[in-house]
């Protein structure tokens with residue numbers, strides 16, 4: 160019922176459904192609102208249908224999963240494909256299978272075939288490997304055009320033969336069969352920069368999503384989106400504007416998305432022209448050193464009232480360690496500019512538990528946020544909110560060797576922050592959730608099995624870890640240790656990452 164309502168109210172060009180088998184239920188292991196704000200999810204929905212496979216969307220909101228387009232149970236499809244951008248959604252993936260009557264473990268399942276892609280899958284597919292028959296490690300646009308013909312041709316053959324054939328496609332990992340996998344990437348010029356569908360709700364509700372680029376060259380050492388989507392690719396202003404001209408949205412609103420939106424060399428021009436053509440704008444977070452007067456003015460004219468900046472850390476020293484490349488003056492200036500140009504709400508992102516962080520860094524973060532709020536309000540801004548996330552080390556970044564802070568330390572840091580900050584609202588800090596994310600981020604197959612024992616067999620986390628014979632506290636790895644994802648050839652090589660990690664340690668010293 161809700162599905163039919165959503166379908167009727169969605170805008171955009173829509174997607175003509177393919178007709179051939181294998182049919183695919185494309186599942187986002189979280190709500191409609193979260194899934195449809197994800198450009199990659201929409202892109203895969205479009206691609207699979209364009210390649211001919213009948214593909215319908217589905218979302219996991221608790222209980223058996225049914226498709227949005229036809230309302231059929233996902234268990235009735237030939238394949239279930241998951242998009243998994245966030246580590247925290249792995250338990251949802253397992254629940255979605257179980258509650259839909261599908262055996263979660265691939266070794267015990269014949270059909271439907273389960274395929275997984277998305278940022279988590281491409282960074283470290285090991286914790287997903289007990290459940291997935293096929294993992295798309297490369298970018299979907301580069302992998303699916305080669306993979307779909309194989310699936311179509313081999314569909315009727317025994318599962319073993321089908322997977323064997325799929326394992327030869329570049330960018331595909333078949334657990335238990337593939338040895339090395341290359342992280343292939345797409346030429347974005349060959350693909351439309353706008354989402355086919357305008358979702359009803361969510362962060363980008365009632366907006367078409369326009370992808371301005373992929374990857375980021377800044378090299379912040381914690382940032383997966385920057386590293387794993389390299390090489391950096393930028394969509395031209397002309398391409399974005401052409402795609403939006405005549406685009407059927409209910410309300411002519413566009414969300415500009417990408418890892419580094421504010422680094423786009425033509426962003427001001429894009430915003431100005433969109434506003435002239437009657438578009439309302441929204442964007443993801445901005446780098447403070449790119450928030451120029453002209454750009455912020457263009458955003459405000461486009462209806463933007465909230466600007467998101469990410470100082471990430473409170474001291475120059477710690478920002479040097481993480482290679483954020485922002486000075487205190489950059490952050491204060493951006494706050495003033497935002498207030499002066501008519502931004503009403505400043506949203507700030509920061510992390511706690513960063514490598515080499517001490518309590519004094521957290522107190523300095525509170526002070527920095529307080530000063531940014533003062534500067535913002537002195538120029539006419541109103542509300543300031545801080546979102547704090549515990550640092551989670553990510554594979555294929557220089558911080559893949561960094562230790563993750565334990566629960567006690569993280570909770571202590573949150574307490575310090577709250578004690579020293581007034582006049583700024585702090586969102587709930589998900590310490591437990593972050594620790595699970597860290598395990599999925601850096602773990603191996605045993606993490607997936609622990610999730611299985613917890614979700615399917617109802618064991619407590621403690622019992623689940625014991626059953627797989629793993630101590631979650633042993634997550635940290637030294638530089639010489641083999642890493643579970645070593646078999647993936649990412650675009651950034653290990654020597655470079657190692658050098659960056661060593662330099663971050665030097666930067667963390669007072670004389671660094």
Ligand code: SF4
Pocket residue numbers: 375376377378379382383384385386418419446
């Ligand atoms: S945090 Fe932002 S600026 Fe830094 S690498 Fe990631 S996307 Fe780029």
